Amino acid sequence: MSEDIVLLNSDGLRVDGRALDELRPIKIEAGVLGNADGSAYVEWGANKVLAAVYGPKEAQPKYLQDTAKAIVQVNYNMAAFSGDERVRPGPNRRATEISKITAEALENVILTNQFPRASIDVYIEVLEADAGTRCAGLTAASVAIADAGIPMIGMVAACAAGKIDGHIALDLGKKEDNFGQADMPLGYVPGTGEIVLLQMDGHMTMVEFRKAMDMAISACEQIHELQIGALRRRYAVNYADMDDGGTEQ
Amino acid sequence: MITPFSTSGTVRCLVAIYMSEDDVQRTDRILVIPGESVGDSSLKSGMGTYRRGDEIFAAQLGIVNYRAGFVNVIPFSGKYQPKPGDSIIGLIQDAGPNSWMVDIHCPYTAFLHANETPWKVDFGTTTQYLRVGDIVLAKISQVDETRRVNITMKEQGLRKLTSGQIMRLSHTKVPRVIGKGGSMISLLKEHTGCRIFIGQNGVIWIDGELDGMVKASAAIELIDRGTHLHGLTDEVRTFLLGGTNVPDTNDVDGV
Numbered sequence: 001m002s003e004d005i006v007l008l009n010s011d012g013l014r015v016d017g018r019a020l021d022e023l024r025p026i027k028i029e030a031g032v033l034g035n036a037d038g039s040a041y042v043e044w045g046a047n048k049v050l051a052a053v054y055g056p057k058e059a060q061p062k063y064l065q066d067t068a069k070a071i072v073q074v075n076y077n078m079a080a081f082s083g084d085e086r087v088r089p090g091p092n093r094r095a096t097e098i099s100k101i102t103a104e105a106l107e108n109v110i111l112t113n114q115f116p117r118a119s120i121d122v123y124i125e126v127l128e129a130d131a132g133t134r135c136a137g138l139t140a141a142s143v144a145i146a147d148a149g150i151p152m153i154g155m156v157a158a159c160a161a162g163k164i165d166g167h168i169a170l171d172l173g174k175k176e177d178n179f180g181q182a183d184m185p186l187g188y189v190p191g192t193g194e195i196v197l198l199q200m201d202g203h204m205t206m207v208e209f210r211k212a213m214d215m216a217i218s219a220c221e222q223i224h225e226l227q228i229g230a231l232r233r234r235y236a237v238n239y240a241d242m243d244d245g246g247t248e249q
Numbered sequence: 250m251i252t253p254f255s256t257s258g259t260v261r262c263l264v265a266i267y268m269s270e271d272d273v274q275r276t277d278r279i280l281v282i283p284g285e286s287v288g289d290s291s292l293k294s295g296m297g298t299y300r301r302g303d304e305i306f307a308a309q310l311g312i313v314n315y316r317a318g319f320v321n322v323i324p325f326s327g328k329y330q331p332k333p334g335d336s337i338i339g340l341i342q343d344a345g346p347n348s349w350m351v352d353i354h355c356p357y358t359a360f361l362h363a364n365e366t367p368w369k370v371d372f373g374t375t376t377q378y379l380r381v382g383d384i385v386l387a388k389i390s391q392v393d394e395t396r397r398v399n400i401t402m403k404e405q406g407l408r409k410l411t412s413g414q415i416m417r418l419s420h421t422k423v424p425r426v427i428g429k430g431g432s433m434i435s436l437l438k439e440h441t442g443c444r445i446f447i448g449q450n451g452v453i454w455i456d457g458e459l460d461g462m463v464k465a466s467a468a469i470e471l472i473d474r475g476t477h478l479h480g481l482t483d484e485v486r487t488f489l490l491g492g493t494n495v496p497d498t499n500d501v502d503g504v
Contacts, residue, residue: 038326056328056356067395111299111308114330116395118356146283149327149421151297151308154284191284191306228282231310235280235325 005179007164014176016045020169023159023219024132028139028230030147036123038148040230042140045173046130051140052123053148059119070115074103076137078126098134099124105138105158105187105196111151120150131177135159135185138197143227147234154191155227157220160184161212163204168211170219184212188220281307281322288320297322329355329420329450331389331398336407338415338448339400341383344375351385354417354450357396361387365401367408384410384454386446413444413456416466418473420451425481426472433472433482440489441465464489 007015014020024045033039036052043049059065076098078087091099102124110120122144124137135158142155162172164180177183182204187197195217204212281287287298288305297309298320307313311324331337331353339351339359347363347370361379363370368378379385386407391399402408418426426447427434438445441464443457455465468485475481 037328058357115356118396146310147326149309149311149324151299151327152283153299153301153308154306155282189284192301231282232280235310 005175007176007180008167008169014164014169014173016173020167021215021219023171023222024173026223026226028143028226030143030230030234036144036148038144038146038150040140040143040147042136042143044132044136044139045171046128047126047133047136048128049133049136049140050125050127051137051144052125053120053141053144053150054123055120055148056115056118056150057121059117064119065117067116069112070110070118070120072103072107072110072112072120072122074099074106074122074124074141076102076124076126076134078129078133082126082129098137101197101199102134102138102141105156106141106145108194108196109142109153109156109189110145111153114151120145131172131174132160132185135171135187138187139223139227143230146227146231154189155224156187156189156196157223157227158185158187158197159216159219159223160186161216161219163202163208163212168204168208168215170215182208182212184209184216186213186216186220188217190221190224278312280311281313282310283307287313287322288315292320293318295319295321297324324421326419326421329353331355331357331359331392331396331450333389333392335389335449336446337387337389337400337450338410338446338452338454339385339387339450340415341379341381341385344379344381346373347375349375349379351387351400353387353389353398353400354420354448354452355398357398359387359389359398359400361385361400361402365390365399365403367402379409384415386410386448386454410454410456413454414462414466416453416455416469418451418453418469420449422473423447423449423451426453426469428482433485436482436486436489437465437468440486441468 027043029041031039032041033052038053040051056070059071076095080087080089122141124141126133138156138158146155160172161170161184162180163182164176172180172183182202184200188195285307286304287307290303294300294305297311298305299308305320307322309322309324311322314321314323337353339353341349342352343350349361351359351361353359370378387400387402388404388407390401441461443455443461443465446454455462468488471485471488
């Protein structure tokens with residue numbers, strides 16, 4: 001950790017000019033891919049993340065099948081051109097971990113018992129990375145799953161909080177992540193109040209941890225509104241006079 | 250008459266929007282997102298919803314529908330869930346010595362036993378009747394708790410389809426293609442001179458003269474894209490009569 005890097009100026013503003021409890025600008029779009037069953041695109045500050053969902057479909061190979069519920073398989077991948085330096089393609093320790101924790105977070109909200117023996121495949125492609133891609137990925141994946149019409153309890157919104165220059169700050173950027181004292185990504189289901197993802201890197205006291213968590217949860221609530229907005233825009237047409245349709249031919 | 254909600258203010262306000270005094274089946278279209286509250290304990294949780302505590306929430310993205318004491322969410326997207334009694338169109342995927350595996354456009358492959366066909370199939374001779382790539386009109390006979398699907402061709406009208414073409418849409422579009430009281434499908438049949446059958450799984454069979462089939466499939470593509478728009482029947486009629494609003498076939502789903 002470098003001592004001479006100032007992450008917070010005398011006005012209490014961060015390196016990118018944000019206040020401590022301010023999110024980076026977030027843009028969410030649903031249904032961006034024609035061939036996937038559901039998809040979403042998230043721009044979160046300088047992060048650009050694409051999520052695609054396929055399924056539910058019969059799980060292959062067969063030994064992966066669970067006769068009681070669907071399995072959720074996530075593939076988090078960073079594009080070779082996503083970082084300052086070329087990212088070596090293929091799975092690595094970090095990508096495998098993020099895929100696993102994202103799948104576990106999503107399993108909590110998807111009504112998997114409605115699809116025994118099936119698999120729901122989620123692909124998260126990070127096109128441009130600038131810290132916080134696991135949160136952006138989980139946020140995008142939730143929208144993509146809702147877009148795919150997969151039954152779920154509610155969408156997961158994710159956001160990180162951390163500690164920079166001794167202060168608790170929301171949604172750390174790349175410099176803050178690299179030179180700050182702690183980073184804590186959190187996945188939250190606003191409808192139920194459940195926390196489905198919580199990781200922490202660095203040190204915080206119990207009081208700081210509580211403060212960071214409260215900050216991240218209220219940010220997740222804001223992000224959830226953006227997720228809802230994206231889905232509403234996707235299907236924003238006039239249903240008022242749509243008839244019920246029929247079943248008898 | 251469904252008893253109106255009684256508890257929270259927001260829910261009561263929804264009732265005023267959704268239910269008119271004289272017609273409880275009428276629904277004004279309100280889009281819901283998974284996790285959004287759609288009713289309270291006075292209603293029963295129907296399709297596309299789940300219950301938590303005293304409240305019912307939407308589980309899928311779609312429009313709410315209140316009917317016969319149930320609250321349902323009619324989804325915009327999602328995979329077909331096989332139900333016994335549904336008429337479907339399937340594609341033979343594999344042939345065994347006395348059975349076939351059939352792709353029925355849903356997460357699960359269906360099983361068609363030789364005894365469930367109109368023919369007397371001797372052991373090992375299944376491919377004389379149905380081969381990989383053949384299309385069948387069948388009915389779902391059984392779905393077990395692990396979603397093993399059995400289908401039958403033993404009922405009247407169920408058969409192998411030997412001519413025509415098939416289209417695959419999302420099963421959520423099936424009611425739109427059929428139309429209220431079959432209005433849309435009869436319109437299609439009338440103006441194209443084709444025989445058309447729509448499987449509950451979203452697979453559509455069209456058979457007739459080439460011109461008619463081209464017209465019918467273009468019209469169905471139009472329906473596929475305009476699923477949520479009102480006045481769809483009129484739009485399709487205009488298209489069938491004058492050939493206006495020619496759908497761009499390169500655009501897969503109109504996104």
